[in-house]
Amino acid sequence: MSLRYTPATLALSALLLSSAHMAQAAERSEVDSDHNGLIEINDLDDLNEIRNNPLPSNAYELHGTHLYGNNGGCPTAGCNGYELTADLNFDTNGNQRFDAGDRFWNNGKGFEPIGNFNLKFAAEFHGQNHTLHNLTIHRPGEYFTALFGYLEMASVHHLNLTADIQGGGNSAALAGYAWRSLFYQLHANTQVTASDSTSNSCGAFCNAGANGGLIGSGEELMVRQVLLKTRVTGADETGGLAGYLADSNLDEIGVQAEVSGDSMVGGLSGKMTLTAGDSAAITSSVKRSFVAARVNGENRVGVLAGSLKGTDLSDVIVTGDLTLADRQYVRAGAVVGSMDGGSSLRLLATVRLPANSGNTRFIGSFAGESSDLVLTDIQKTHVASDLARRSDGSGKGSLTPSQHYLLSHIQCATAANACDSLQYSDWNTVVNSGKKALWTFGSQDQVPGVVLPQATLVDADANGVADSWPAMASPDPVDPDPVDPDPVTPTPGKSSGGGALLMWLWLLPLTAVLRRRTLRPARA
Template sequence: NAGGQAGATRPFLLSEYSTNIVNAHQLQLIALDTKANYTLGADIDLGSALTNPAEHWFTPTNTPYPISGFNPIGQGGNQFTGTFDGQGHTISNLTIQRPTDATNAAIWTGYNVGLFGYVGGAGVVEDVNLAGGGVTGYSRVGALVGKNHGTVQSSSASASVSGEDHVGGLVGWSYGTIRQSNASGAVTGDTNVGGLAGVNNFSVTSSFATGTVSGFSNVGGLIGGNLGAVSQSYATGSVSGAAVYGAPDIGSLVGYNNGAIKNSYAMGAASGRSYVGGLVGLNDTFGSITQSFGMGAITGYAYIGGLAGVNSGSILQSYATGRTTGTIVSGFSAGWGIGGLIGGNIGKVTQSYATGMVNGSASEYVGGLVGWNYTSGGSILQSYATGAVSGAYFTGGLVGYNDGVISQSYATGTAKGFGFGFGSGPGGLVGYSTGAVANSYWDIQTSGQSTSAGGVGLTTAELKSGLPSGFDPTIWASNSGVNNSYPYLRSVPPTP
C-alpha cells in the first residue's frame, strides 16, 4: 500500500522508489515519504498506466460507486510537506474517481481529492502542468491539489473537475498561496465552485482561469468563495448558477467575496437567478474591490450588475462595460435591482463607472450605474454611467431607486421606463429617491428625460464644457479628446 490510504499500487521493490520521478509508478510512490523533496524528471502519461491491470491501480469492488484512478498524495494524517518541482514537465491524463456523496466519501476518501490530496503548511508544489484527464470527488476537489495549506506556484491544469463543494480547476480549498498559476478545464459542482480554486482563504496572485464553471451557489470564474486576497488575476470562462432560492452569488471572477480583490478582471458571461455580477456576485461587508473591472454580459432575475450583483462592502476605482439584462422567473411578475455596475448597493461606491447597456424592461429598480441604492449605508461618490437604460418602474440613468446618498456623479445614457405617478421614473439621473442627491447631473438631451428625482439637468454642451459645479478637480478632469468630452475620473481613465 503506497500511502496507507484506501488505494494500493502493485507490489514494489525498494529500488523503485526515487525522489527523481520519471514514471507513473514512482509518482504514486511519493506517498511513501510525504516529507521528502521531489523533482519531475520527465513528462508522464498516466493514461496507459491507469489502464494497465499489471499496475493494480485503485479499483475496489463491491462499492455503490465506481472508484478508480490515481491515489491522491497526502491526506489529513499524512500531509505532503515536502517540495515537488515539476521542472516544467507535463503529467497527462490524470484520472481520479471518488464518491460524490457524503456517506461514501467518508469511507472511500472522497475528501481532499487531486494529484496531491492535502498539501501542508511547509509543502510546495511548483512548475508542473496537468494536461487532460478528469478528477471527481465529494469535497475539497482540485486537479492538482484538493486542500492546500502550503504553496502552489507556476503550475497549470486542463483536467475537468467535478464535486459537491470546494471544487476548483486547480485547487479545491486553499488556505495557502497560489501564484502564477492557471486552469482551463471545465469545473462543475454545487457550492464554492471556481475555475481556479473553490475557496481562497489566503492569497491568489498573478493567476487566471479560462474554463467554464457551473454550480448552484458561490460560483466564480476564478474563485467560488474568497475570504483572502486576490490580485493581478483574471478569468475569461462563462459562469452559470442554478440555485432557485436564496442568494446564489454568481460572479465572472468570484462568486462570494468577503476579502480583497485588486487589479483583477473578468471577461466571461455570467448567468443565474440572483446576486449575479460581471466580477463578483456578492461583495460582502468586509469585501473590497479596487482597480478592477468586468466586461462580460450578465443575465439574471434580481440583483444583477455589470461588476457586482450586490455590494455591501467597498468598491473603488473600478468599472464595468458589459451588457446587463434582467429576466423573468416563472411565478413572478417582475425582477428588480438591475444595474450597469451594481444591482443592489448597501456599501460604498467611489470613483467608478459603467458604460454597458442595461435592459430591465420587465424589471423594477433599474439604473445605469446602480439599480437600488439602499438607505442602510448605500453611497455613490464621484461616479458616472453612460449606457442606455430601460426598465419597467423606478428607472434612472444613474440609479433606479435611491434611499442612500449620491454625490458628484452624472449620467448621459438614454433612460426609458413606464413609471406610475410622480417620482417613479423614468428619470434622467434617478428614477425615485427618498435619499440625498448632491452636486450630480444628467444630460437632458442624450437621456431623453427632462426630469429626475434628484440632480440637475444640463444640456450636452453644458456637461461637456468643463467640470460641473461641485466636482473636485483633483478627482475629475475634462478634455475634448477623452471620454467623448464628458468629465472623466483621473484615477480610472476611460477605456478607448
C-alpha cells in the same frame, strides 16, 4: 514491421507505464532540488500525487511537506508548498478534445480536485509563471469542484490556467472554497457550469450555489493582479471571478465574462459582504479593477456584483450589458443589484440596462436597491444614463445620486478638461501598485481605461468588451502516447489516471486507516 495493439498488449503497456511511473517516483528521493522549501512539480503525475501526501501529524491537511512520501532536499525547517517547473497539458494525447485517450479521463469525470471538505490544501502553490493547459473536470452536482477543492490558509500565485469545469455548489476553475488565503498574479481562461446534485446522499451539499470563474466561495481572502476571461453558468451567488466572498479584498483585477444565474449574479462577484461588524482589521473592497461582462439573472443582478454589503469600491470601470427576468419586484443595477452600506469613489459605468416593462421592477442606473448609505458614500461615480436608460441612481431606496451624464460626456472629459461640467480633476493622481498612473485618458470620443500591472484595459467605445486582452500562450505539441500512438483516434477505454492501478493498490492500506475528524462546517 508495424506493431499491432490488442486489448492484451494495451493492458500490458498500461501496466508497464504504471510501473515506470512508480519507479520514477521511487527514484525521486530529492523532491526539492533547489532547497527553497517548495517541492518541484515536474509533470502531471507529480501534480496528482499532491493529494496523497497529507501532513504526517495530521492526515486531514496538505501542507506541502512531502511528495511520494519523500522530503529529500527540503531545508532544515522543512518544505511548505509546491512549485511548477514546466507547463503541463491535461490534453495528454494532443487531439484538442477531452476523451478516453487522455490520461486523466477517469470515465469522463476528468481530474480529481486536490483537497476537499475532509482534506484541506493548506500550503503554497507557486506556478513560476507556467501554465496548466486544458484542466478538465466534469463532475456535475459535486461540491468543491476545482483544481483545488478546499483551501485554508493557502496561497496560489504566478500561475496561468485554462480550464473547463462542471460541478455543483462551491465550484470554480481554481478554488472551490478558500479561507484566509492569498491569490495573486494569475491569468486564466475558464468555463464553469454548476448544477444541483442528483444524489440522495448529498446532505447539506445539494444546491448549485456559490460558483465563479476562478473561486467558488471564500472568506477573508486577498485576491490581486488577476486577468480572467470566463463563462460561468450557475444558480444563486454566481459571479465571473467568484460566487460568494466575505471579508475579502480584490485589487487590480481584470475580468471579461459572460455570467448567467438566478439570484445575486454579477460579472465580478455574485455576492460580497462584510461580516466582521466594526472591526477595522477586516474589510470588504474592490479597487483598481476593470470588469466587462454580459450578465443574465432572475433577481439582484449587477454587471459588477449581484449584492454588496459593507463593500467599498474605488477606481473601478464597469462595462457591459444586463438582462433580467421580467417579473415583479426584481432588483438590478448597472453596477450592483442591491447595495447595503459601503461606498463608491471614482467609478465609471457604461452599461446597457433593460427598458422599463409593465411589471414593477426596481432598476437603477447605479443600484437596483440601496440602503444604509449617506450622501457622501457615493462620490465621483458616473454612469452613462443614456445607456442605462434612466437617471435615478437607485431603483428602490434613497441617497444614491442621480446620474445625468451621457456616454459622450464620459468619453470627452479628462483630468484637465471638463465636458458639460464633468471633469476627472484628481483622477490622474491615483497610481497602480507599480507606482504608474492608474487612469488613462484617450481622445474625446474614448471612455477612460485603467493601467494595471498585467495589462492596460479599456473599452473606449463602450460596447461591453475590452478593446484588447492579453492572449494565453498555446500548449506545446504533444508527443504521441506509446500506448495510443494515434492522438487523433484515441484507444477507447484507456486508463486515464487519477492514480494508476498499482499506485492505487499500494495506497489502499494507507487510506483504510484514515479517520474522519470533526471539521469546522463549510458554507453550504
